[in-house]
Amino acid sequence: MATNRLESFSDGVIAVAITLLVLGIHIPTPPQHLGHELGQQWPQYAAYVVSFVTIGIIWINHHAMIARLDRADHSILILNLLLLLTIGILPFATGVMAAYLREPDGQSLAAGVYSGSFLLMSVAFATLNRHILLARAHMMSAELSLDERRRILARSITGLPPYLAATLLAAVSAYATLGICAAMAIFYALPIASGQPRRA
Amino acid sequence: MATNRLESFSDGVIAVAITLLVLGIHIPTPPQHLGHELGQQWPQYAAYVVSFVTIGIIWINHHAMIARLDRADHSILILNLLLLLTIGILPFATGVMAAYLREPDGQSLAAGVYSGSFLLMSVAFATLNRHILLARAHMMSAELSLDERRRILARSITGLPPYLAATLLAAVSAYATLGICAAMAIFYALPIASGQPRRA
Amino acid sequence: MATNRLESFSDGVIAVAITLLVLGIHIPTPPQHLGHELGQQWPQYAAYVVSFVTIGIIWINHHAMIARLDRADHSILILNLLLLLTIGILPFATGVMAAYLREPDGQSLAAGVYSGSFLLMSVAFATLNRHILLARAHMMSAELSLDERRRILARSITGLPPYLAATLLAAVSAYATLGICAAMAIFYALPIASGQPRRA
């Protein structure tokens, strides 16, 4: 299978998931006081921005990953489907985080669900990347040395420890979890000057 | 008509349908107890995963089916539209299953609606595939012998009896129905090692 | 502007609109009696199927219309945007029809909104087609005689009187309106055997 339709389907799922995030921002209804309501729901804006940028960066990395492929077999399609499944739940996880971030009862669990979903997505991404780089290297468009492939894979894995830490930290402070997730998004988005993405 | 726009439209509909599934997972609202609510709604997660993988596999098979075509005529477009219609209702069927799986009153009907929708989708898929392989063979890109075409079609039809059984079994046990639908998804997704899809 | 991105954007909007229709089918919640609820909401299924097929046929015709173009200018983009705007409201119009079809108070207005939306969409389609065929003929890929172009345009316009009749008839019977809209969808979908679409 050529990779172009794999890309277009993945683009579609990611584009829908990223745009559905907005449904998690609640639109107040009269006679609710608009200013008060909009002010109260800042966790929704924070969760929206962090999730949007995170999914956007996953899309950039997904593009780089698939661009290395010449063609795709069934195993790649299925692992890619599992990755999309983990991206697809992010509107739910984002909504849970937004709803419970300020609730003493539930904020820890909500933060755990939130960064746990990012962790799951990162694991799915690294699994697919590992499969491509090690088990399906013969399907790649350019021949890369084992060293180069291992280096790319290592970068794929650097996201796991921070998300794992954020998930564990949720038991202590939901705000710390959100902070780490936000820092991860900024870290990967930042190097505008160099023109080099930090992840693959 | 060239098949590329047919593919891109089908990809779009399938990508939206698969991503809308997440709207069926309920986001609790305070002061509901988050842990209790999330624990209660495990049927929603199960239904989400089974439906996501099933739609994903239909997408893979859809790609293989359309890739055999050189061009498409009106009859193919209409039968494809009917297939998309059956895929489009899956977020509804999945939501019904998730809402009533644990209700003594209604769980049988919900399970019947759920696997009945998969059955309908499989019938629509097999119908389109049959039309392409037998009535529109002259529009295919590669010339396949009648035997080969019959063999592909036979694989298309193997999904019908299990979904029919699951639908009938719904009257007895909704969990058995869900189990069969899950087993179907795993069966088609599994052969990662061989790199060969089992359906077409 | 090349027409491929115009096509891909239009495909996206139409694919999302057609898939959003499913949100108009209500998922009952326990302790509502599932069988009773599902039985009551047959107008939602009817409206879903009619709208899905109608939008699908508009997509087929849209493809044929744009395929005649070599490139697109600003006027075509804007008229296409207005067409997409009328397609975008169909999930709303379908929802109104489904909610009020069986209400003595409101069913006439609902049916009028429903077929009135189809009428609006048909007018937008014919307007764009007319603009392409008459005012932008120099942007078409194949040179067609004025007679041929007028014949294509005439087919574009044949959908208007039935939708106008259905809209006027809404004052008398909402079911008659639904029946005409359903008949239109079947009429355009039917000629599977000939392989010739009836509209352009």
Place this chain on the structure above:
Amino acid sequence: MATNRLESFSDGVIAVAITLLVLGIHIPTPPQHLGHELGQQWPQYAAYVVSFVTIGIIWINHHAMIARLDRADHSILILNLLLLLTIGILPFATGVMAAYLREPDGQSLAAGVYSGSFLLMSVAFATLNRHILLARAHMMSAELSLDERRRILARSITGLPPYLAATLLAAVSAYATLGICAAMAIFYALPIASGQPRRA
């Protein structure tokens, strides 16, 4: 990175956002009086149309902007992601405007949120365009003189003052804000005759 997948992802996000706008138009439920309800919610229709056309024009301009590029680097991807983020919140901003336009308490804030979102989107657009035209000129497909690039950029910026004025004016009259936003949409959509888009 080639620009085609950047385009296809952006098209997807914009197509989903523009189509989600319809969810902001409320579908009345019996026994509410349909005519009365539909008549009351005209702000929802107005906000829908203005937002739809505005997003559609941003899409046209986005196409023109990306078409000038030969390839894209990480900085372009990230700035494009931020632009998509501002487009993604428009269904929320449109919903707020529609809900509070007629409420003495809240209409000013709602109008400020509405045109403020358009302002934000315009700033994100101009920022990306500036980055491409000045800092990434070597990635453009055609060599343009600095003067030409500055002229294109100037057109990009002409949208900012009106949206800024509309946002400030929200404190005085929400209707004036809506009027300016509507006028902007018409102004950019209008020059059908010349075939020349007014913005870039």
